[in-house]
Amino acid sequence: MPVISAPHAFNEGHLFVDLEPVLGCRLHLKCEGFNFAGSVKLKAANEMVEAAERDGLLTEDSIVVESSSGNLGVALSVIAASKGYRFLCVTDSRCNLSTRLLMEALGSEVHVVADLDANGGFLGRRIDYVRALCASDDRYVWLSQYTNAGNWRAHYRTTGPEIAGHFPRLDVLFIGAGTTGTLMGCARYFRQWHRPVRIVAVDSVGSVSFGGEPGRRMIPGLGMSMRPPLLDESYVDDVVRVEEVDTIRTCHRLARRGFLFGGSTGTVVSGATDWLARHDTGDLTAVAIAPDLGERYLDTIYQANWLQDLYGDEIFDPEEVPATSPRGKPVARRRAVGGDRGREH
CATH class of the missing domain: 3.40.50.1100 (Rossmann fold)
Incomplete structure (x- = not known):
């Protein structure tokens, strides 16, 4: 184990989760939340x-x-x-x-x-x-994370090489798009690699990062209400946009298997599984980057009253919604849609 004297000196960059037993598709998740800041x-x-x-x-x-x-x-x-x-x-x-x-x-x-x-x-x-x-x-x-080259350079130096070291036959990489620092750093690294890697950006519906109309976004992290200054779309092969309902469903589905991830991770995994369902013939090596863990979302995407107030009862499994649910009272037996039944398209 390392001995450190500063909190930023520790950052576990080599932990991957095989999500095939959980999601039924071949996808490895690079976990970036194991440091003293809890995120990428x-x-x-x-x-x-x-x-x-x-x-x-x-x-x-x-x-x-x-x-x-x-x-x-x-x-x-x-x-x-x-x-x-x-x-x-x-x-x-x-x-x-x-x-x-x-x-x-x-x-x-x-x-x-x-x-x-x-x-x-x-x-x-x-x-x-x-x-x-x-x-x-x-x-x-x-520091201006939106324009600072250090934002993407950090991932060019660390995140990209970490993934390449574990997956030398990588075919496709899924990366959430916020400021696009992680996206641009990894994309630039793999553009110079010894084999082509398909870069898929995952964005939130309602974000204008890749064009489109702005819309309500209640889960912080991914998405922007302006075009990210760091973004160079020539490095991006595909874009997947994810509804917040699907973000929530994915987070709850992972949590039911013991993996408590944050909203940004739920968005990336949802987008990745959707893309793989349409493109994977069974031989792709795919990795997604998980920016964060779930503890900071306990009072939002993992809290029944918050979900009900924003998305209504349709976010819950119908068989588990009580006949009455007075605001502020405990909501027994209620859980978000997802479980292990798979995503609905």
Whole structure:
């Protein structure tokens, strides 16, 4: 076991789960949640902070500021606490309560934006707030995960080679699209590899990252309300868009086999199984990247009242919905659709 003195020095990058016994399709899941930040975002956060230090942008008086829906905010909170920086995370009302409390427990400040932008999301408002802060006080240093090359470079250096080392005959790689840092870093790495790898981006319905109309998105993580500045579609072979209902069903299906993953992972796995059902002839080597674990979603996608309020009773198995379910009362025997019966198309 390693002996470390800083939390960002540990990041398990070589754990894969064979999902064939759970999902019935040949798919390996690269688990990125086993570090002190609990998500893949620790890699990008560490790369961006170290680059800012090398460039002389960060001093002992600096206040790191970043817009985040949650996971990057936690990762930067971990690194800021370790290095002695102040950190302010600008998030929005979709950020899970447990995530906000975690950032605050690590000593960070959290500002929650509640107003929607012109695209029906919060990102524009969050960025406006960050820019106003930086204009008002030169101590603020905005890392800008949306434009920072360190975001994708971290995965070019680590995530891509980690996958290649375990799967030298890789055929297709499924990657969730948020800022597209993970997507672009891995895609660039495999573009230069010794064999062609099909890169499939998985996006949320309602996101405008790859075009289309904006729509309501309640699960934080993947998707954007603007086109990601880092995105270069020439590196992407296919795009799969996933409804939030399917994200939830997949999360619950995995949880029933003991794998508690987060919303971003549920989206990626749902998109991957859908794509494989349409394309796999039984001989593809397929890997999907799981950005996070599920503990931070216990009061949202794993909480019956939250699901009912947003998606109605149709999200539940009909045979398990009680005749009455007063709000605020325990919802006995209720569970989300999915189980082990397979996804419905």
